[in-house]
Amino acid sequence: MTATFSLTGPTPTADSASTAPPTGATVQLSAVVKAFAGHTALNSIDLDVAPGELVALLGPSGCGKTTALRTISGLESIDSGRILIDGVDVADTPTNKRDIGMVFQAYSLFPHMTVLENVEFGLKMRKVAAARRRERALETLEMVGLTKHSERFAHQLSGGQQQRVALARALVTRPRVLLLDEPLSALDAKVRVQLREEIRRLQTELGITTVFVTHDQEEALAVADRVAVMRDGRIEQxxxxxxxxxxxxxxxxxxxxxxxxxxxxELIDGQVHLHGCTLNLLGDPMPDGPVVALVRPEDIALSTEGIAGTVISSSFLGSLRRTRVRLDDGTVVAIQHEVERHPQPGEAVSVRLKGAPVSALPPKLTK
Amino acid sequence: MGILGAAVPHLAVAKVTADVAAPLSPVEPAPAPASPSPRAKPANQAVRIGAEPSTLARRLILGIIGAIFLIPVIAMIEFTFRDGLAGSYTTSHWTGLFGEDSARTYRGLYQAIENSLVLAAVTVGIVLVLLLPTMVLVHLQFPRLKRTLEFICIIPITVPAIVLVVGLAPVYSVVVKVLGGSTWTLAFAYGITVLPYAYRAIQGNLDAIPVKTLSEAASTLGAGWLTVLWTILLPNLRRGVLAASFISIAVVLGEFTIASLLNRRNLQTALLQVSQSDPWVAVIFALAALALAFVLLLIIGRLGAASPSRRKS
Known part of the structure; x- marks a missing residue:
């Protein structure tokens, strides 16, 4: 099942097979700026993706993550900056010459072609011989478990199957870079989880440098080697x-x-003082003074004694429960706890901090 | 009768134009889960305004519309069997068409048919070579120009043919100097008159498929612009393109005013001329033109219903 073939070198023309271990290309965005009608979609973005790495671009709608992906693919031009693939500036290279594979959010299978013809398309563009083409396409379809659907048309497949075919179509040419533009967002929850694991498995096996755009933080954390969080055209972290x-x-x-x-x-001597507890500070040291502590819900517990509060709501999340409590000082906190405990709205409870280290921000950065 | 012959295909075309936009989608939705038929309704449900008409109402509407179309056609057929004003019937008008000297007698008419077919072919060529790529380009690269293009393409339907001819007359005086006075040059004018119909047919299809996504997917796979157009877009725009072509053919075969006023000979002007000496033959040819238009409509309807898998098989 492991793919050990290589169809393309730096330029998309070859019909050669190789058993060399798969390696992806480096991708670098350097001070890339892109504006649409006065709106700056990318505001001097810098991004380095190592060979074989999967980087997720994560952010809310309109933050520029898809634009960043499209500039790498060449589907959008850039106003300034540089885009380097394997050290070569491709800013002026047309999309069809960049040797990339891309999976779109919308099902993008060619409706007049069968699954097999769809997967063969990229090889056909690279003038691979028909027999070889078919062999490679079937191998790749086998990787995504769709060999038996090779003669079907797109409208005869489910959404998950269509995206698998789209993935196979993007991978069959062994592109230098794989770009995934929210490929899972149109799928239902269960298929989404299955397919993201499949994408990760294939990406790891083939070693293709991959940029994955998503607005789903769980998805990004689950599949990516590194995650770039974007806001307003910038990478925040x-x-x-x-x-x-x-x-x-x-x-x-x-x-x-x-x-x-x-x-x-309150930050005193490098430690966070919060509701009578002293917690270690995560990250870089900060000057003493008032801060806003960022406390994860799993770092707070319902308790028999501690900070008094009143339950606002409680949600069942499968393996755990999340309860929102209004503390006596008016702060509302979310607490993650075991499902057996089922607090009722209005119930008086006590909460305590578990003592885990926390991040903190100066108050001016919390907006 | 020539006027009738000229007018009827236009009526048919107007109906097709209204119908083509919706059923052109080549992408059929995935099979939906089993659900109650939308037509099924509880027995006690009150009839409401805007509800689907009953079977009886549907048949009645169909019958009335059918009668409006069929009665003139039946009258034309009956007319072709009349034996002058005697009140008796004969097949001689039909058999005369296949007589030994018919080629000589109706040479002008046959020449006009040939002219009309050439005009139809050149007009379709103009639509495919100029309009289609322009529409695809605007759809993909310049979506802001879509409204402008639509406005320009709709204009000919708002301009009466007689007004169009007044404007075209000086243009054609130049065309004649450059290209000669051949009838085929009329196709330039017809290319304009068919714009509204061809535009609608193609636009309906363009809107029904994710043109941008398909083009982008193809180009990321290594396809250049021409390959994208030829290999990906055209097969998916097949229905719109064929509908536009057939509608253009129907419009050209039924066109009278421009040809007559610019002194060109096409099917309709010839039918008018023949009808003055032999009205029966003129009606027979008008019926043939109608039959051709109906066949084209049937083909368009079939195209709208076909799925990719059926086409493949």
Whole structure:
């Protein structure tokens, strides 16, 4: 099942097979600016993607993540800056010469072609011989588990199957860079999880440098080696999922990556003093003074004694429950706890901090 | 009778134009889960305004509209069997067409038919070579110009043919100097008159498929612009293109005013001329033109219903 073939070199023309270990290209965006009718979609973006790495661009709608992806693909031109693939500036190279693979949010299979013909298309453009083409296409379809659907048309497949075919079509040429533009957002939850795991498996096996755009933080954290959180055309923070989760650079990142409770605290001698507890500070040292502590819901517990509060609501989330509590000082906090405990709205409860280290921000950065 | 012959295909075309926009989608939705038929309704449900008409009402509407179309056609057929004013019937008008000297007798008419077919072909060529790529380009690259293009394409339907001819007359005096006075040059004028119909047919199809996504997907796979147009877009715009072509053919075959006022000979002007000496033959040819228009409409309807898998098989 592991793919060991290579159809393309730096330029998309070859019909050669190679058993060399798969390696992707480097992708670099340097001070890339792109504006649409006065609106700056990309505001001097810098991004380095290592060979074989999967980087997720994460952010809310309109933050510029899709524009960034489209500039890499060449579907959007850039106003200034440089885009380098394997060190070569491709800013002026047309899309069809960039040797990339791309999967779109909308099902983009060619409706007049069968699944097999769809997958063969990229090889046909590279003038691969018909027999070879068919062989490669079937191999790639086998990788995504759709060999038996090779003679079907797009409208005869489910959404998940269509995206699998789209993935196979993008991978069959062994592109230098794989670009995924919210490929899972049109799928239902279960298929989304299955397919994202499949994408990760294939990407790891083939070693293709991949940029994955998503607005779903869970998805980004699950599949990416590194995640770039974007807002208003800028990258707010880039790092491993663990880094982003544990040490968000600001409140926006903290809010967007996971859930954080913002609680007013005091920083004294490098330690966070919060509701009578002293907690270690995560990340870079900060000057003493008032701060906003970012406390994860799993770092707060319902308790028999501690900070008094009243339950606002409680939601069942499958393996855990999330309860919102209004503390006596008016702060509303979300608490993650076991499902067996089922607090009722209006119930008086006590909460306590578990003592885990927290991130903190100067109050001016919390907006 | 020539006027009738000229007018009827236009009526047919107007109906097609209204119908082509909706059923052109080549992408059929995935099979929906089993659900109650939208036509099924509880027995106690009150009839409401705007509800789907009953079977009886549908048949009645169909019958009335059918009668409006069929009665003139039946009258034309009956007319072709009349034996002068005697009140008796004969097949001689039909058999005369296949007589030994018919080629000589109706040479002018046959020449006019040939002219009309050439005009239809050149007009379709103009639509495919100029209008289609322009529409695709505007759709993909210049979507802001879509309204402008639509406005320009709709204009000919608002301008009476006689007004169009007044404007075209000085233009054609130049065309004659450059290209000669051949009948085919009329296709330039017809290319303008068919614009509203061809535009609607193609636009309906363009709106029904994700043209931008398909083009972008193809180009990321290594396809250049011409390959995208030829390999990806044209097969998916097949229905719109064929509908535009057939409608253009129907319009050209039924056109009278421009040809007559610019002194060109086409099917309709010839039918008018023949009708003055042999009205029965003129009606027979008018019926043939109608039959051709109906066949084209049937083909368009079939195209709208066909799925990719059926086409493939």
């Amino acid at each position: 880039i790092g491993t999922p663990e880094e982003l989760y544990a040490t968000p650079a600001n409140a926006f990142v903290a809010d967007f990556v996971g859930l954080s409770n913002r609680m007013t605290a």
